[in-house]
Amino acid sequence: QVRLVESGGGVVQPGMSLRLSCAASGLSLERYAFHWVRQAPGKGLEWVAVMAFDGSDEYYADSVKGRFTISRDNAKNRLSLQMNSLRPEDTAIYYCSRDVGGRYIVGNSDLWGRGTLVTVSS
Amino acid sequence: IVLTQSPGTLSLSPGERATLSCRASESLRNNYLAWYQQKPGQAPRLLIYAASSRATDIPDRFSGSGSGTDFTLTISSLEPEDFAVYYCQQYGISPPYSFGQGTKLEFK
Numbered sequence: 001q002v003r004l005v006e007s008g009g010g011v012v013q014p015g016m017s018l019r020l021s022c023a024a025s026g027l028s029l030e031r032y033a034f035h036w037v038r039q040a041p042g043k044g045l046e047w048v049a050v051m052a053f054d055g056s057d058e059y060y061a062d063s064v065k066g067r068f069t070i071s072r073d074n075a076k077n078r079l080s081l082q083m084n085s086l087r088p089e090d091t092a093i094y095y096c097s098r099d100v101g102g103r104y105i106v107g108n109s110d111l112w113g114r115g116t117l118v119t120v121s122s
Numbered sequence: 123i124v125l126t127q128s129p130g131t132l133s134l135s136p137g138e139r140a141t142l143s144c145r146a147s148e149s150l151r152n153n154y155l156a157w158y159q160q161k162p163g164q165a166p167r168l169l170i171y172a173a174s175s176r177a178t179d180i181p182d183r184f185s186g187s188g189s190g191t192d193f194t195l196t197i198s199s200l201e202p203e204d205f206a207v208y209y210c211q212q213y214g215i216s217p218p219y220s221f222g223q224g225t226k227l228e229f230k
Contacts, residue, residue, distance in 0.1 A: 107213025112165035
């Protein structure tokens with residue numbers, strides 16, 4: 001079964017760091033670009049970051065640029081999001097998702113994980 | 123690119139036709155607009171891509187149309203499982219790949 005499973009969420013204080021992971025099963029991570037998308041409680045979707053299939057390109061939303069870093073380990077079939085200098089407004093469910101474009105970044109997603117909740121609060 | 127969805131909430135009954143709108147602040151090249159459905163506690167599900175192409179396993183009661191800056195998602199005859207929140211997303215040339223604020227489709 002093809003699935004994505006996020007982990008690593010939790011409660012952290014402002015200014016702290018957290019690392020999220022997304023494990024892929026039933027598919028080979030190296031064949032696709034992947035995104036992180038977040039959703040604040042009761043709010044809409046916000047695109048966060050994307051990384052190309054081989055890690056050669058990465059892009060970020062302005063709201064997280066310089067604080068978040070997306071990475072991937074194709075050998076372990078795992079995507080990560082390192083989040084530093086966290087702010088209360090980063091509180092959200094974080095989803096990883098597979099880009100529809102295969103090896104090319106197209107920008108929309110056809111497979112999503114169930115998400116992991118990050119809460120930034122003192 | 124800013125996407126504005128309307129209405130914010132749409133109250134309809136099963137069997138009725140739903141029309142959801144998404145307007146972009148500038149023209150979308152290649153009409154690269156997607157629609158997603160999200161139910162409470164679930165991840166989004168891709169319904170439509172490139173404005174009018176249905177994703178895999180999406181029922182044909184869902185259809186997308188539009189071009190340039192104005193796009194529409196139509197559900198021809200609502201089923202009980204269609205009541206959810208719907209988001210549009212623009213994508214393509216370069217990030218950021220922004221989403222609209224969502225339309226909640228609720229039981230009347």
